[in-house]
Amino acid sequence: MRLSELATKTQKQTSDSDVSRNAQFLTRAGYVGRLMAGVYSFLPLGMRVLNNIENIIREEMNSIGGQEILMPALQPKDIWEKTGRWDKVDILFKLKGAGDRDLALGPTHEEVVTPLMAGFIQSYRDLPKAVYQIQTKFRNEARAKSGLLRGREFRMKDLYSFHASQGDLDAFYEQATAAYHRIFKRCGLGGITLLTYASGGIFSRYSHEFQTVTPYGEDVIYRVPGTEIAINKEIIDDQDVLKELIPGYKPGDEKNLEEVKAIEVGNIFKLGTRFAESFSAGFTAADGTQRFPVMGCYGIGPSRVMGTIAECLSDEDGLVWPEQVAPYHIHLVSLVNEAADIEKCEKIYKQLCAEGVSVLYDDRDARAGEKLADADLIGLPHRVILGKKTLATGSFEWKKRIETESNILPLEKLQEIVSAHESMTFPF
16 A cells, blocks of 8 residues: 555644544554544554454354354344343343334344344254354433543454353353453563453353453552462452362462452353343253253454553654554655655555565655654654665665664565564455
């Protein structure tokens, strides 16, 4: 992609309507556009990041046996009444359809997936099953804020699993937990994302959240020293839970926990049989009795992950994208203005494209300072600068976004750099 042809431009200033780091940087760099609080358009660069994150999630869900489907966002009132949640879910967007029919925009899909899959589950031989979707969700948040971190319209991956026994669910739950850890590692958040015990609400004793530690987070969690495990503030006063989760725990030991702020980027629940019972979705067990499948639910927000990366990994100059989620991997910057040098730059750009390298080419007629500042703001992993002096000596300047120092290398080394970073040929 040539920057001169990109549909968007960078901005020096943005509105003060949302001062969060992710909103400011993503808007200034041209990744998203704000329509209203909690509702954003994803622009060309933003779509590429979002697609890359969603594909990482797809790969990991497929690796544990998940099968992708797509369910309707528009849902009738009666399925929510079957589970008793029509008047209990306070963030439910409700609307009237033709014939004065009560409808909702889906914030989650237990009410849809349970009767849907029940049609394919008659016997224990039909289990287990695991299906997921990546879809736009709607939640009527009272305080939509912080850019992509708390939205009214957002992207969500939700996987639902169905099992013949609690033991089978428990085993799959561990696989899903491991898959989530891989997702966050690939998205550059692995080292700062903790498995966090939280309230299970009406579903179970507790659920598990994946919380990314950052001073900009809204949640307060307590890290168990020397581990990658934490406990949400909402259950920190439950002594029984602490005894269960912390080896050798004694009353008062909670004062030794490390209090940190964090952003919730995913959560998983053991749902039990509640939803299956609500829809009379039973199956015939091996012993001939009728039972209800035990369900699990596994959520992760790709758009929130994108916002979290922007919030946590950016610096004072702009965004810093990890290799596997970056919209492009090489930011090729031309700092020449003579026809012969421009032709050399064009040749290098076309050669990279022909080899399948993911490259954003700044071919604009703009000052060097503006181009370099935009490169920092956009935040691609690698910067290749072509100037008059370097081209004259058959070389280029290479700098990683996460490093301060650059290197002058011969042009023949450019292919070596590309080869050393295979993700530069990511399909998006």
